[in-house]
Amino acid sequence: MDRFELIRGLKQPSSEKIVLLVMDGLGGLAKNGKTELETAKTPNMDRIARESETGLLVPILPGVTPGSGPGHLALFGYDPLVFQIGRGILSALGVKFPVRAGDLAARVNFATIDSQGNVTDRRAGRIPDEINRKMCGRISEIKIPGSEIFIETEKEHRAALVLRGMEFSEKLSETDPQKTGVPPLPVKPLDDAPASAKTAALLNTFLARVKETLKEEHPANMILLRGFALHTRIPSFSEVFGLNACAIAGYPMYRGLASLVGMEVIEVESGVKPQFDKLREVWGKYDFYFVHVKYTDSAGEDGDFDRKVSVIEDVDKNLGRILDLSPEVLAITADHSTPAIYKAHSWHPVPVLLRSKWARASGVAKFGETELAKGSMGNMPSVDLMTLLMAHAGRLQKFGA
């Protein structure tokens, strides 16, 4: 019996609300003996940590550094080794495209080809976004019977392509020849499934039409496709967990990841205070509230220890806005570590606290990595957090007699 079969069989309704506050890249490493979180003055988090279950979460496996996709999927209860999000899908999510199950997505590069059809520049001279948008507009007018085609500007020469409306396959070769002086490659099916041949044929027809449509343009007179990815395998959050969930996230990637699992994405200005205020505004309409704070991660990536400390302090200062709502279950954690001294995502386990009336108080004096290693939850896989949140909210029946 797999995890989702188990959860589907045990889930039950409850009126209790769950708040999952994710401070992106919160986990850190010590500078002068203390991590960012340990350096920050966090009286509110320290106080609730004392009465919460606490510990450290391992996002994927010990030593495995997660991207934003797997890090969040694990927190949402989706085994990131089972549910892998292809590059094409992440690209589409990154431009806020509302990807649906069954869609096929790919990453697009605008390129330059010569009169013989050979690629002379694989990035079309890194055209400005404005030209990119104009070309996407022209390509969007191409209609191919049996499927809808969407193309959205990302940045410079990059765009995202999404196909919808028939049974697609992602077992396809890419068209980028990875060098100049040769033509773009045709899309070829990589297995014998009828859907692969059919999808390849459709894409080759589309690419011929793109070439025709852009033939008078320069330098962006062709596109190259990479990272074909089908969006099929993700059961929705409400179907698996029985939770009506919303996402209060300011950045496209996280909004995209939330919409990918079927959470309702709330329009909100990015920022600790506006996002926490938005939570108050929609409070009571959902069972589950995913609140995403981006700036801890950005500061970590920039190697700015002090800025990361002050983002954490800002969250703590505003935490009352959430605590006032008295959510029955509150978890504060992260998708991965982004230690400022490491300047990148890392594999280190992330801080977690879980407060509810059924929490076994861990009595830790400080919400910080060193103390949390002694917490009552121990070192736990991130993917196990969801069942624990559900249990605390009275949303899981007993397993077996």
Add this chain to the structure above:
Amino acid sequence: MDRFELIRGLKQPSSEKIVLLVMDGLGGLAKNGKTELETAKTPNMDRIARESETGLLVPILPGVTPGSGPGHLALFGYDPLVFQIGRGILSALGVKFPVRAGDLAARVNFATIDSQGNVTDRRAGRIPDEINRKMCGRISEIKIPGSEIFIETEKEHRAALVLRGMEFSEKLSETDPQKTGVPPLPVKPLDDAPASAKTAALLNTFLARVKETLKEEHPANMILLRGFALHTRIPSFSEVFGLNACAIAGYPMYRGLASLVGMEVIEVESGVKPQFDKLREVWGKYDFYFVHVKYTDSAGEDGDFDRKVSVIEDVDKNLGRILDLSPEVLAITADHSTPAIYKAHSWHPVPVLLRSKWARASGVAKFGETELAKGSMGNMPSVDLMTLLMAHAGRLQKFGA
């Protein structure tokens, strides 16, 4: 290589004895800052905890509350998500019925129906066991071609039904209408498998015959069937672990679970002292001794914090009877938590200590949840306890060269 393949390949004989003392539902939650176990005066357990490996066991998965079946199977080393035991089977085991692979079992309630066939009492006035036995005797005379039917008295209005001899399905609806004033429900197949339709038809024929057979009786003039469960084969404890095991348990359910995995069930009066004395009586005859104390769970279910505390103290006071035997390996733990303030089984990890001469002493000062969270074993899945017990008893060879 799965867990059992690994263990089968590594197991080796040894003369060292293992005692697994299970205090049912031992894990708790704090009232006035301390759990039941932390409140109890347990000088003996505290003393041996100091020199034992200690920690907390996660019975199934974080957040998943186990029934008694899965909780015990995990302690016996059987992955509870792989080996699932239905209610009907547990009921049959509880009356010591020698269930075989392929048997279909169900829980039986004697009920009272009126002249219109409507249920007037779902428990037939909780008839005495003697009447129950008499009615079971009459029902046993019913013969249906193609299958054997067994019905055995449990207690009061409860009995166990076992069908044998054809390919059955357990995908069946129950007949208990859960209210009075309406007739018992027919058995309906819950999927499209031919075996489900065939089993449902057989059971409906049987129930019509039961109604006819008992029509002159009162108040036990009908039966209601619940918890249909097929018995799939479970590899035996001795075959997997190479251990000749016995169970010293006072309650039918736990005796049944032990017999399911092939432990020898010892006749014993239920109670801490008589069970511990029975252990002394049979000491030396087996390699592995499963001792089950029920009353911690009962007190927890009743929400009686103080009574749970005193059951724990009673176990501690009698612990010398076990310690005197100098078992080479002793584990004290639980199948699940039953916090008195929660009044039900819960998902919280359970206390564990493991004493042997090879234990890495964790030095915890008190056998209680908060201290144990810092123990040397950390938070470990219950299903991993068995290999650890075997290792400490010198019963597992090195893996690989």
